[in-house]
Amino acid sequence: MTVFMFILAAAFEVDNSSRTPIIILFTLLFCAIYSFTLGPAAYSLAAESFPSSVREAGMAISVFINSTFLGALLVVYPFVTAPIGYTASLCIFGCIDALAFIACFLFCVDTRDRTLDELQYSFDLPLSIHCAYRLFYVMPEAWKHYSKLVLRFFGKKDGTEDEEAGPSDSEVKWGLVPFHRWAWIEYISTSSRIRCSFNRR
Incomplete structure (x- = not known):
């Protein structure tokens, strides 16, 4: 996802119309990979990370925070893009993706095939x-x-x-x-x- 984000940022630097297929292709690839990895993983990890006594409340709070920040991002992104352009904004999100990968690698516990x-x-x-x-x-x-x-x-x-x-x-x-x-x-x-x-x- 980080690689696709930086490729999209570079594609917006191309001036001719040939950048349109590249932007469409890597946007679809980014969405496809997100849908099979981080998209559902956030909900499954939240459902398995909390103790059984507070699992429902923890899951509800996690989904609420995730949805709130997603909505805030959709509102803020046009205002971020307007002064600095698509290339700079996508590079910022690419760096955030790289930091998120490191954080997930270090701190997220693998829950696959594990008992409670x-x-x-x-x-x-x-x-x-x-x-x-x-x-x-x-x-x-x-x-x-x-x-x-x-x-x-x-x-x-x-x-x-x-x-x-x-x-x-x-x-x-x-x-x-x-x-x-x-x-x-x-x-x-x-x-x-x-x-x-x-x-x-």
Whole structure:
């Protein structure tokens, strides 16, 4: 979405009529990706993030805030665009999208295939632990996984596939340890062992 926003901003700098198909194409792509990702994800995350005792109220407040700021954005955007133009305004929103991606990556807990108890445990942990999980576990694992896929792809393309490259693409399975389990292994159990050894002394 950030990339499409910057492409749209650059398209408005083109003076001739050839920019119209580009603007239409990337506007549709932006809307399509939003409809399948951040659009419904905001509501599902709000429905799963609150404890069961206040889930309905929390969901209602979240939807209210989301709809309020959406309406405010629709009202304010023409006044923002008038003095600075479409290119500058779209660049501003592209930067906001980039910051939102970083914030979601660091702070949004994955709720897929999690029980309510696992979700409650995950949300009870400090955000600093979740940031450490994303920065020091997810990012290195993603780098190793996708670098292997890229090297294997170019090795096949050049006809020089390495025999030690490992299993084929169909056999490669990327299974990350869930956050609640990783936090227990890396922090909770480790701190418990340290506390026990300290008490023994």
